[in-house]
Amino acid sequence: MEAVRSLVPLVLVIAIASCLAEFNATESEGKSSCRATVGGTSQSDAHRALILQLNPNEDCTWTLQRPENKSIRLIFSHFQLDPSGGCENENIKVFDGNSTKGSLLGKVCSKHDYVPVFESSSDTLTVQIVTDSVRMRRTVFILYYYFSPGASIPNCGGYLDASQGSFTSPNYPNPHPAMAYCVWHIQVEKGYKIKLNFKDMFIETDEHCRFDFIAVYDGPSTTSGLLGQVCGYVKPTFESSADALTVVLSADYANSYRGFAASYTSVYAEDVNTTSLTCFSDKMRVIISKSYLTLLKYSENNLQLSDPTCRPKISNVVDFSIPLDGCGTIRKVEDHSITYTNIITFIPTSVSEVITRQKHLQIVLKCEMEHNSTVETMYITEDDIIQNQSALGKYNTSMAFFESDSFEKPILESPYYVEMNQTLFVQVSIHTSDPNLVVFLDSCVASPTFAFASPTYDLIKTGCSRDETCEVYPLSGHHGRFQFNAFKFLRTLGCVSRRKRDVSSYKWKTDSVIGPIRLKRDRGASGSSGFQYQIHGEETQNQPFNSLHLFSFMVLALNIVIVAVIIVRHFVKQRTDYKYQKLQNITNGSSLNI
Template sequence: MFRVEDKTLLQLQRSLEVVLSCCSSPVGAPRCGASLHDLNKAFRIDLNANATCVWQIQRNVNQTIRLVFSYFQFAPSSSCETESIKIYDGPSTNSPLLGQVCNDTDAVPVLHSSSDSLTFLITTNSAAFARSFFVYYYFFPAEAKNENCGGELTGPNGTITSPNYPAPYPEFTYCVWHIETAKNSKIKLQFQDFFLELDKTCRFDFTAVYDGLATNTGLIGKVCGRTQPTFESSSNLMTLVLSTDYANSYRGFSAQYTSVPLPAPVEPDTFLTCTSESMKIVLSKSYLASLGYNETQLQLNDPSCRPLVTDSVIFSFPLASCGTTKKDEGHSITYTNIISLSATGSVITRQKNIEIIAKCKMENNSTLEVIYITKNNVIQNTTATGSYNVSMSFYDSDSFSQPVHQSPYYVDLNQNLFAQVSLHSTDPNLLVFVDTCIASPQADFGSPTYDLIRSGCKKDDTVVTYPPLKHYGRFKFNAFRFLRSFPSVYLQCDIVICDSNATESRCTQGCVSRQKRALPTHTWKTNTVVGPIRLKRDLRSAGHSESLTRADAEEMPNLQQYNFYTLSFVVLISNIIIVVAVILKYHKRQAGHGYQKIQSSY
């Protein structure tokens, strides 16, 4: 699959770079855009101001592309709006947007196409600065996406090793380990042995450590070469990534993680709380006094929204009110409001003009709240991360007015079942889209499973979806049961939430085929579970030859006991009736008839 001469050439080039501390681009590396058809390629890109360059990667191999931007340097003053790399899942810039890399990107971007073509566009602003990027890509079978490595680790401590350790790791390895320890703890990750390809910017082989479960934000560090680094998370969640290319493999690493108890929380001078419906900012009076201000000098973007003043100053308001602005930042939707502290005095003042910028980032299934305060700056930045509150329920009809509260939900075979996903948020400009729904006889959604909806496409003939309505996603299907005597059915749905003002969002695409990406990484997504559903038992069919389900077998002793008591009661009543009848008959004969001696004729 890979050419030996290419590998040898790249090895030689890398050796020269290390020895000479030089950054020469590989021979033939395109400077501003190209159409690439190699199965794998690594190259450096150098750009100046006012550049607009497009690279297209395409080859008819029916495989997926992994694209790694292992190094990027934009102009220091640039923003994501003026200078960025935009990656599209397809053969042109008209394809669905897969992701964006810019000066604010807090990660080592690794992106995956849903087919055998991919496009990325680099634009630069007018600033006089020499930008530099290093990128490599390769094709691989879609089913081998995780390279049989990585996984979930949930114990209080454990060991992680690279594939084949201590033998050299394989080429084109991409492993992701998610670590989760107990609540109120943080994670310490220490490498006892570490040997990856040496490069001063870790462009070729590297490990990346993230604070949390995401790999698109929260980068703690990226390392390579010979070292023994140690990392700590801020919570009980951490992610470790190993990425390698096709040259210069070494023995990899062995690392141990341990959980460390977090100290008791200290009440901050200011904190922010984000929910699906509201934003709450709390400022202590002592903190305001230290800045030379009091509560009368504070105002939000909308000055008519006033705080509640108790022992602290509390601003609490719905997400879409009080002048809050909303922005889709790719991997998250951010709500921002600003508290301004106005100086007193009509002519002069000796107070600083201070703004407290409060941002609620709604990220995928994340509830971690983080506060960033710059003590010696005029801007006090407070950021919290929250998640949208989503639930799913069954309803008794297509009016969706009466939810079904019983659990389990007993239904007839082939009965219409009406399901509704509800978003609980005060932001009216959001859409809910049901991307995927699977059914399973087990609450943990182990095998077997059955697709009702996949990538917005109906996979079951009885599924009917309803048009989006405000914060609701609705569909119906006919009740069924799994074979092999499983008594229950559970439903799990992947939900996508989009800004209704975004015309090209996932929520507006509907059914997406395999040639397009089913669930873009820049879309806010979560999942919800409902169940169990069970079939009603018809006692009149108990004598039929159809085999009993496990639930029937569980209920049969109760039915037998019920029938025994009923029969006993009927026999007792019958006996009482017979005895009473005999007694009445005897008394009647005694009262209405006498005995008379018959005279003999002899």
């Protein structure tokens, strides 16, 4: 069969000008006629393999068209272009439609590290190839065929999100279907890599894997970095650099064999010599090295938490993901902190009910939330063996605008365009599984700049409304809510520094920033600068703004106090005698609004 494959291009090499309607060549403006040659199968088929031999200084345009109510899939399974040429000087462009005026589906050049695949929205597609002046041999292998977008092949691709699994080509171990294009997306937990092993493979053999092939990508899509393009009888293995991997099976119209069988496992990405502990808003996570357990002559199967029904995930490490409100985790409120504690113990396998020769192992886990941070401590006791570790983290908070006081639909557009005096609804949330924490709104400051330079305006201060339109909603668990009416700044007054107040016992302080807000009449001059909301922990970038638009938007900064429920019950009633004073107009009547 390989001999037949290699003879076909030699027999059917023809000049472009003599191509039939299914694959037409047109002369490009300002260039000589295209001098490339094409080799392939019968031109009257609805599918075709093309071998293009390109010369320097080409500018060739082809249109693929066939009167069928189907789409076209175009695959560049192998190409050799000028490796020293830039993508602007030498490239292949694919357009959706019957001319280069259609939508650009994509571009192919020598710098691309993947197998380019394009699909049209109708039965017509246009290809334009431009080469530079470098004299070298250029070869492009193209496979195209018509297909029905709604049709599907059973077991052809899918999403795999378990920590380990297996998958096969369609019909395995029987021959896979012709013109199959299957994509498998593998996603494992963050912090892990993926090991992929092909246990069996029989794909049509070719030196460059041009006809049938498997492509493996280091990432979540088919444009991620190509780890390998394989075919034949090989049994390769691949390893991702992160937590995602993409596998593609592409087949042409002939010579289908049994395909492949593959399996994958997740591998913890970081090197852990002994143990590590990380605390999050909703869980604590401990990683124990299997080699460390082996050194101590322990088995990972004999480790358990305070709640033995909560089991770890075992790969090259033992991974306990422990919710703060479950698996036996104990919560304790102390001065200036909330602590969460759990214990991993080793259950020895005794050969006798009377004696044991194994030491008693305990790993005590402790996450401490204090002053806008998380302190992680862990110590291991094995009789006289003690190991201590610590790290630092933060509460995970976010703030967003909502359409109404039901707080069901967040505002996704940015900037957020509003009318003067329009009521705005704001919600701040803490992302944690601990049901005993509530969010208390400590202060909210509005500013016409991201740097919060003067002037600033207090909407909320020390938990009390300072604006007559600002209404703070009752405490509601993990959400703090308030509303106010849009207003305008009149003029800047210089630079004023902001100081954080001290945090009293049982309170933990954090900040969130949201904005900008613009008046609808400023939409045309808004530009593209701005953001909708920020997750706590990310720094706000200082962005340049046109001075004419400096006050045409507003940013809010909100200080949040996270309070233990046991203390909330004893809050004194909030003071409500604050009213805001209108700012004096010191600008001869001219102002810009927010």
